[in-house]
Amino acid sequence: MSFIDKCKTRGFAALIIATLLFLLYTQSFAGMLGFLIIFGIPYFAMNDLPAYASTQDKIGKYIFLAVCTCIFIFLILPILIIIPLSFNAEPYFSFTEGMMALDPSAYSTRWYQDIWRFGMTAPDGDEGWWTDMWNNATWIRAMRNSFFLAIVSTLLATGFGTLAALGLSRPEMPFRSAITSLLISPMIVPLVITATGMFFFYGGTMQGIIPGYEKGLANTYLGLTLAHATLGVPFVIITVTATLSGFDRSLIRASEGLGANGWTTFTKVIMPLITPGMISGALFAFITSLDEVVAVIFLADVDQRTIPRQMFSGLREQISPTILAVATILVVMSIILLTTVELLRRRSERLRGLSPG
Amino acid sequence: MSKSEAPLLAADGMPLKEKLARTTRRMKMRAFLLTVPLVLFLLVSFVLxxxxxxYRSFHNPTGSNVVPNFAVAIKDWDADQGIPSDDIVKILVEDMAAARKNREVxxxxxxxATRVNYEIPGSRSLFTKTARRAGRITEGPYFDALVKIDKRWDSPHLWRTLQRVTNDYTIAFYLAATDRKFDESGSIVQADELYRIYLPILWKTIWISALITALCFIIAYPVSYLLSTLPLRTSNLLMILVLLPFxxxxxxxxxxxxxxxxxxxxINNILVYLGIIxxxxxxxxxxxxxxxxxxxxxxLLPFMILPLYSVMKTIPPSYMRAARSMGASGTYAFTKVYFPQTIPGIAAGTLLVFILAIGYYITxxxxxxxxGLLISNLIADHIKKTLNWSLGAALGTILLVVVLVFYWIYNKLVGVDNLKFG
Structure with missing residues (x-):
């Protein structure tokens, strides 16, 4: 049934009447919009039920769709709500009267400016403004730390992880189950326990073992990188083995049968097929590191504060909408990452002939 | 007949069976070697x-570090004697005087004092006070000299505790973590009502995790069902709404x-606006x-939706239609035909969510x-704030055991290789 046809039915008339009654009762257009979303979406999502469906079935289906709509709203609303909130002109975490009335003066970008202004020695000075911002702005420094850590630990985790996944997905792999459980465990073991162990081990036991790190690895970038690489490993393993699970092993034999050596087979046959999985795994590891805060709390000094660490102390000490501005940037980034991963997954499925794409 | 009993030979004259075994071994070795770098890496960065x-949760050498000679001397003393012999007391006095003089980190x-204070609350001052005057005690009887400094030395309970504390291996922190302690006669009893905090919090953590898991399940089930029954194009679009929070x-x-x-x-604004509150x-x-x-x-919702969805996607819709066409009502067809087939997904989702919830710290x-504090927050507090590291480690070990049990069940029921995102 097309959209137009749907609008001509009795059900649609009932929906409109109910919405108007709701508007009369609450006298609010925002409320009416909410009502229309919750009850209208399921109405339009109702597809033709089989002929044997009773009225009871239809009502059941409608309620089911309404419940699902509410759940999707529950999932997505908190994430979307922070975007308008971050443009609040007042230092609050809630909508002001002016914002509700769509008054332009109630909105501002001051919290976005705060991202690079907060912590600068002379935010309005001209002399050396860029160096001042680069070196002193609290959030800019946190971003630098976060991205540095995320990139290095992702490279480590992806390198080791892909290699291990290649081994794990071979049919002749011994102790597969035991080794897989071990490699996945950084995701399972509570972060507090991992971080506690690392806090003792990196800070105490590692003292004097690595040249240049006589005081141990606590409060160093090296320690944090190791920690984040460890936490990223399970995600790489899971995604790359998933890619390899549909891998046609006869391709390898075909390549060998045609005279290719191991290296050529790897670069020309295996690599192109697993690259999408590898990149998704790397993106997972990247976002894990970018989002990780427990290990940073335990292992990092003020100098190594990352974005989530800064948000954590911000939420605990002085809640300011700057956090929401940063959060909005992070949401935009996760949308980009998610899109990339989805596209890669489809490409990989197409390459392996699993779905029409 | 005799001809077929001779072993089959490969081209190079080696028995085929042996050659196959050798090749298989080499292939196994090669597969294993690929995982070695990562296993070694995790060994150093994670397992160790x-x-x-x-180890720290049951090994605490504080006591024997401060008073090393006394630790050796009192080791074999029979605590039921009440007060140790004056020779042992003399060693303690000398050790305390030496520790006060050296002041090593x-x-x-x-x-x-801190270590003993964990076991006998309020005993801190006793040690600082005694150590200050220990250097001035030059002749016996040493025990009387100690009692003169502070009457509390005349207590079998204190000496018994000292013997326990100077032993490097101790279960005291596990007792503390489970709200138990040693009483005056050295037997294990429940801690006083006021001090019972850890077990209630552990139970609360488990209870809240179970509640979260149940709520996740109730919310995830209809959504996963919807996603698995919609045409692929629509469900991929809606899947973004699930994956974006993830x-x-x-x-x-x-x-x-x-x-x-x-x-x-x-939420409060909306409720006020609608006149509900x-x-x-x-x-x-x-x-x-x-x-x-x-x-x-x-x-944690995405961790429930994703496994449920991937199981539901494999259930052919024709099963439900068949059940309906044979006269089953909607509810009956659902409970008898559809629901049992989703149990693997339910197991995967609930176990994963429970495991992740029980160790949550940040939220x-x-x-x-x-x-709303959970066990993880207590562990972090002991490590970062109160610096009772052994107790933090003991609590951590208990939490780890709980998690590993569920991980083991997960592995048995679902298998770790079935974990997938998206």
């Missing part, structure tokens, strides 16, 4: 640190929930258990207030 934490009287930073989602649930937040009776939904549960359900720390 956790192993060391486990980690080997001060203060360290010993990819969004934990801190972002937690701050979003603070904005939603606080007293001047969006009055402006002055806004509901406190954050900085308590409610806030923790709501935001953790939101955060309870930010939105839990004081009554």
């Amino acid at each position: 640190p956790i192993g060391q934490m486990l 980690g080997k001060t009287i203060g360290n010993l 990819w969004t930073s934990l801190l972002v989602r937690t701050s979003a929930w603070i904005a939603m649930l606080q007293k001047s937040g969006i 009055a402006d002055e009776s806004r509901i406190q939904m954050i900085y308590n258990i409610t806030g923790t549960v709501i935001s953790m359900v939101h955060i 309870p720390a930010l939105v839990g207030g004081s009554d």
